[in-house]
Amino acid sequence: MDRYIHAPDPATGLDFLWRRLAALAALLLGLGLALWPDFARAAPGEIDITLQARHWIDPSGSLDIDEVARRPVEDFAAMERYRSFRLDGGVLWLRLELPERDAARRWYLTLSAAAFTNRATLYTAGPSGAWTSQQAGDHLPVSQWAHPDQTPVFVLDSQAAGPVWLRLENQPAPVSPRLIVLDERQLQETRQWTFLMVGGYLGFGLLVLFIGWVHARLYADRAFIAYCCYVACMLGFQAAFTGVGGLFFWPDHAAWNDAAPPVFMLWLTASGIWFVREVCMVSRHHRGVDRLVLAWSVFGLLFPVLYLLLLNRPAFILLNLYGLLSVLLSFSLCIWTWRRGETYAGWMALGFLPVHLAYPFPALRSAGLLPDSWATQYAVLIGSAIEIPLLLYILHRRA
Template identity: 30%
Template sequence: MSARFPAPWWRHIWLAMLFALAAALAGTALAESEPARRWPARELGGAFWVDHTAAATVDQAHRAFATGAGRPVNPNQVMPLGPGTAVWYRLELPRVAEPTRAVLRIAFSGTDSVELFRPDGGGHWRTQRSGDSLPVADWPVRHIDPSFAFDLRPGEDATYLRVRNAQPIRVQWTVQNVTSFIESVKAWHFVLGAYAGFIAMVVLVSLFNAVSWRDPIHLYYAVHVAMVAVSIMALTGLAGEYLWPDQPWWTDKAPVVIPGLSIAWVGLFLRELVAERGRPILSWLLYGHVVTATLMVVAFLVVGRENVYRAPSIFALPGLLVLLGVMVWYSRRQPKVGLWILAGMAFLMAGALAPLVHNLGLVEPSFLTDFGPQLGGAAEVPLLLIGLYFRSRERHASRERLKAMAHTDPLTGLANHRVLQRRLESVLRLARKDPLAGAVLRVHVANLADIRAEFGREAGEAALVRAGECVAKEAREGDLVAREQGDDIVLVLGGHPTQGQAAIGGRNIIARGLKYSGRLPPGVTLKLRVAGFAPPLPESGDPAGLLQTLARLLLDIENDPHGRALRFVGSPDSSPWRSSPWPKHDELPPQSPPTVDELLSLEHSRPKRTSSLH
């Protein structure tokens, strides 16, 4: 039985996947409807001032902007942040006619430090702090991005924002009232929650596939999917909000460490997928990728983001191209599986490359540079799942064929000698308790040597296949047809057949051999000889002895002066000639067995037809 999901299971799984994707699309639609209710950043006036000492106070920043040091804000500008540098923003918030509860959100979850300074009306400043330098649990608003809640009042003075980060980034923000913010948070969390549920389902399906298909590639894939999902959660800030809200150090490092380890794991996953005997270079190439990616992650942790933040990007470009090249090579060798895997990996790598090339200053910031990894990871998961399903199905079919070869004869498709031995042992063991149980017929192709000599080896093999068909048509449920060593076919009858019933079966086998078949050369038929053991079988016998006894009886049949083609051990004249199937023993008339000439005369009276060897 094939080790795969029953059809209803697969139907439920795919319906669940479609529901999750539909939920994600619905959430995206909700999220996209929010900007109409926000005050978007590009509609806000503002200016920025770079503090190269990172030590200026809010009063100093206030004086700097008052003296005209600030420059107009461009939301797409990459700010020159880094160690020892801070950027101050003077925010011109929307004018309101009445006090409004508002939320300011910085649209980058990995910002190290963000501080909001607002006047308190008495000449002082109210300060709120957020960013990866603080635990998410201590942020003013616990959210995926640094956010601040405050009361926006009519005619109030400017608000200042100070941003620090270990590397240059774009600083974008949105301001909206609390109601709009809560609605947008619900929509965004709905999308991420649907995606997380989809990933959890894929991981469970992969674990089930690993067990049912007995293919470890699904374990590698389950780990890969989980790492991609956690990477996306770390990049979006969802992990910092829910998984480690009290670990600011890890919140800051995770968006680089986890994707880096995920890229390293892709090398192990592909190595397990494409590894072949005699191709050690490919395996070592992928192992080298894994080691290099891991070393980059270690260097990032040891040296710090500010010193090596470009190094992972520089490595990732050739590293991802190596992985893509391996997948192209594999898809050419295994297109049915490889093309699905290649498509999924291409989406993932394209999404990962977008922010990398932006970090290297090769492209301008865009939606893809911000959300490329998330989009690529979402598209990759179902494509790889489909490709691995086809791979495991093919491997399972190959294993089944190999397993069948251990029990069947590769030429005739019948049971082999090993299976025959086990069945005969079982029949003889049963015969000791039930003397009337079981019967054995051994069939020999008397003209096989002549066919081989005249028409060649292929014709001889076709003759054996045809002999197997003649015997197999006489088998019933519970019987066994096997090819014995020496090109003989053995039929083991189950149940309680009488000698007369076994003799009828032997006669039918001989008659079928005399019929013309398209498998054989024109004008060639099979001369079959049958030796049988009818109940009671010998109590002290063994399979080898039983088969040898039948082999000796076949030799006697070849030398039979009367030309008999069928004999039973201990009963030389026990082959009845009747056309009715399986008669009762007491209904058999006392007849002499048919000779070969009598059987041939019946066939010669029929018109011959031309046939060819298949």
């Protein structure tokens, strides 16, 4: 009798891997949903002083601290709600009356959820009246910040006399201050949990990226290559958007730290459209639509060059419109090709849904319609943690 040696079916091994991957995704998602909601508000012992601040915009952006401090208090409006400020070349000054603090502990002022503020400077007056300044922001290398961190952090001098002054500038996006006072232990705990969750997300994303590349080699399918580009851009965007990239990956490069969020956002969107084009086989259904989709993707790939050269309000509006319209385009392409017989296009529409539902939070923040918050900083990250493995599983079944 002839004996046959059957080679193992690659799909069987991949199915086993998928079960382990799904379990890991569920674990990470559960941890994130259990822990991150606590970051949406000040934790016990932390003090949110945003609504206690008084604000004034210097339209010229040229006044120094002495000139601003001499202005009457009546010139500074009360911060009655969490809001965004469109500066248009000006500078936002915040007058802060700090609450009573335990002198035995070291205290910090943090700009929570503001990893992409161009420049933030805190001025405090000593007993002699001399001003001391601390600087942070993505126009300054993170390694040169007064206190290098994920977002601007400032030490509060216990000997400071009178109010402290915070100078904020950001262009072309609005600035949305959210000010938290916390002690050294609370700051360290917040950092540890944030780095654990973001680090777990990035590690999980790299694992999924590796598996996607294995699929690309195994099936020789361009859709997997487009998927790998999409995931790589998503990981880069989240590293830049959360401030982890500036702190760990490019701490000495201020120009890239400033450019990375919009660049990765555009590349992410462009690669996502290319990914949809490949999976939904748009060229099979209409050549004109296929060329339009390809041109849309190429525009997103090249637009960062023009955006960084202009860096003005119209370019910023165009960036946000490109992101919004790309969400609508990708969903429309999935539904259109699904109705024309592409079975997995319908599943792709569902696979993109977690990020599509989370996208309005950072988009509305960029437009100045929402203030900085936990949701604007982490909603897309959580959505992509669900979306990335789900899309890969759909691709695996399709292959």
